Amino acid sequence: MGLLINDIEQKEMEYMLKRELEELLMDMDDQRIDHVVRRAMRERYQIVFQLFRRVASEQETMKYMLKRSKANDE
Incomplete structure (x- = not known):
């Protein structure tokens, strides 16, 4: 399966996914959850x-990779 999107749509998708990843990473670190x-x-x-x-470059994806830790392996 493929997806045809132009450069503007790619940047928008990348932006939305980054925001979602940032929220998830922040919330996963919250020990109250x-x-x-x-x-x-x-x-x-x-x-x-x-x-x-x-949709993102390899360099961009490295910024959002989960770090392996005992807390993440629950």
């Missing part, structure tokens, strides 16, 4: 990150 909710957020993060990889 239940681990079940954080697990669901991590699953959502994986889906959004896969979409982001399709």
Whole structure:
């Protein structure tokens, strides 16, 4: 399957996905959030990150990669 978008649409999609990834990363670090909710957020993060990889450069995707830690592996 493919997706045909122009440069402006690509930049807009990249921007929206970045904002979503930033929110998810920030919320996943919040220890007040239940681990079940954080697990669901991590699953959502994986889906959004896969979409982001399709429209962003490798350099941009590196900024949003999850760091491996015990807290992230719940």
